[in-house]
Amino acid sequence: QVQLQESGGGSVQAGGSLKLSCLMRKWGYARRCVGWFRQAPGKEREGLASVDTAGVDKFIADSVKDRFTISQDSAKETVYLEMNNLNPEDTAIYYCAATESSYHRGLCVPIRAGPFGYWGQGTQVTVSS
Numbered sequence: 001q002v003q004l005q006e007s008g009g010g011s012v013q014a015g016g017s018l019k020l021s022c023l024m025r026k027w028g029y030a031r032r033c034v035g036w037f038r039q040a041p042g043k044e045r046e047g048l049a050s051v052d053t054a055g056v057d058k059f060i061a062d063s064v065k066d067r068f069t070i071s072q073d074s075a076k077e078t079v080y081l082e083m084n085n086l087n088p089e090d091t092a093i094y095y096c097a098a099t100e101s102s103y104h105r106g107l108c109v110p111i112r113a114g115p116f117g118y119w120g121q122g123t124q125v126t127v128s129s
Contacts, residue, residue, distance in 0.1 A: 002118040009123030022096030033108040038092035047111030
């Protein structure tokens, strides 16, 4: 069973940056899609970015494309979400997730929760004004 562990969340002031990490364990080195999502209180879960574990395809949601970057390091079994110019509306719990199925493009884009069967516990990001 794939295990995902997020880290890197915290509290920052508006305009600041954070880099989240998603460490993957027991993923079997199969090519999968890994995505980043967030959920703020009272709001639906939002897809932010996705990447295949081979690092070939990357997708960023329009809502964050000018500020967020997704990357992966297969050797470190880690997927990253770099977030810049954060604002209070970015306050949420951030989750990484991986697909159960082997990669194909339609799993990664559009970035939606349905294809992702494995989820981490989430990491809190709080942005103050």
